[in-house]
Amino acid sequence: MKPRPFDYARPDTAEEAMALLAEYGDDARILAGGQSLIPMLNLRLIDAALLIDISRVAELDAIRDLGGKIEIGAAVTQNKAMAWPKLAEKLPLLAAALPFVGHFQTRNKGTVCGSIAHADPSSEIPLALAVLGGEIVLRSKQRGERVVAADAFQKDMLTTARAADELIAAVRFPVTAGQGAAFREVARRHGDFAIVAVAATADRGNAVRLGVGGMAGRPLVRAINGDAKAAVAAWADELEGYEDLHATAALRRDLFRNLSPLVIEEAKGVKV
Amino acid sequence: MRRVNKNERVRISLTLNGRKLAAEAEPRTLLSDFLRQGLGATGTHVGCEHGICGACTVLIDGVATRSCLTLAVQAEGREVTTVESLAAADGTLNALQAAFRANHALQCGFCTPGILMSFTDFLARNPKPTSEEIRDVLSGHLCRCTGYAGIVKAVEEVAGRGAT
Secondary structure (H helix, E strand, C coil): CCCCCCCCEECCCHHHHHHHHHHHHHHHEEECCCCCHHHHHHCCCCCCCCEECCCCCCCCCCCEEEEEEHHHEECHHHHHCCCCHHHHCHHHHHHHHHHHHHHHHHHCCCCCHHHHHHHHCCCCCHHHHHCCCCEEEEEEECEEEEEEEHHEEECCCCEECCCCCCCCCCCEEEECCCCCCEEECCCCCCCCCCCCCEEEECCCCCCCCEEEEECCCEEEEECCCCCHHHHHHHHHHCCCCCCCCCCCCHHHHHHHHHHHHHHHHHCCCCCC | EEEECCCCEEEEEEEEEEEEEEEEECCCCEHHHHHHHCCCCCCCCCCCCCCCCCCCEECCCCCEEHHHCEEEHHHCCCEEEEEHHHCCCCCCCCHHHHHHHHHHCCCCCCCCHHHHHHHHHHHHCCCCHHHHHHHHHHHCCCCCCCCCHHHHHHHHHHHCCCCC
């Protein structure tokens, strides 16, 4: 339960972090909050030649209101995002999802971008980002900046479109002020990874975007029109789900079928 | 930029419970092990070592953190606060500790240091929490004696008095 040896670097700027990534590539890992990375190192599930600790890079520790989008930097912790005064107004879905992310104690260190980088198929922040159609800001020393849509970023379980020399500098969530949003999940224990998580937004015309985590290698999102129950039931029949220690694929489909109508109604502002 | 090579032992300085201390560590040394073995502060307990059980929770710059998910080198220059800081020098328990004792909020006591540190941070931010909020914070800890009801009662009692 102790990690294998690695080199450690604590850059002061994003430039320095990118230079190290350019040099080490896949052999380096970015350490931000460490709430997913360090357990994996401790359990020796992964190895790293170098950890690049960006937790003290001030330029990455900022939440910026870009007008139509909110940009959350790579060093911003989940609790810092939760405490951002405009969160509930500008990003109601993220506000609804964050209390399900780990625990108070892990949110103190765990970062918003770290959860997206880790790309666990049942984690909450990537699901919220997918439903909102957000984007990821990637920066590298050689190629500069590129912005990737959430849908193109998370490819599969723990697999993303990030190139080995790229730093996830920030994530951008589209502002959905005035829209309804709801998030629910079923987990063994509050704060654990979800067995199934369901998120929805509903605009004033009641156009619904529904997303589900824990059913595939990545969050799945669809527009739901008309009879929500029927649409969800039909979608559930298409999904294979997967079986693990916590639930069978059939249970996952049942949870999805039953949680989704509640989440949709809640997003529409109907008391459920 | 701070750089340390693997297997290199470097001197890590930090403030522990108000005292400036230093000891040697490798980059891979966890803060939990550094506190216990490097600095001799064995009040912090080590359970699962992957962030689930919460026994090793300490404050870093006042913020409750899993010390098993923090490298010692990451705490360099920071203020670390552990369970040893809570009681007075003569052993008088602080209000939170006294409430734990009065409400049978500890049995074997293994998980207690981490829980005390979590609520030290949480009550400083939110001195009048609801029972639901207390339970939510407690969900970040495992008590294998299952003494959760007493722990919730103890925190409620302290919060009711508004003193920690």
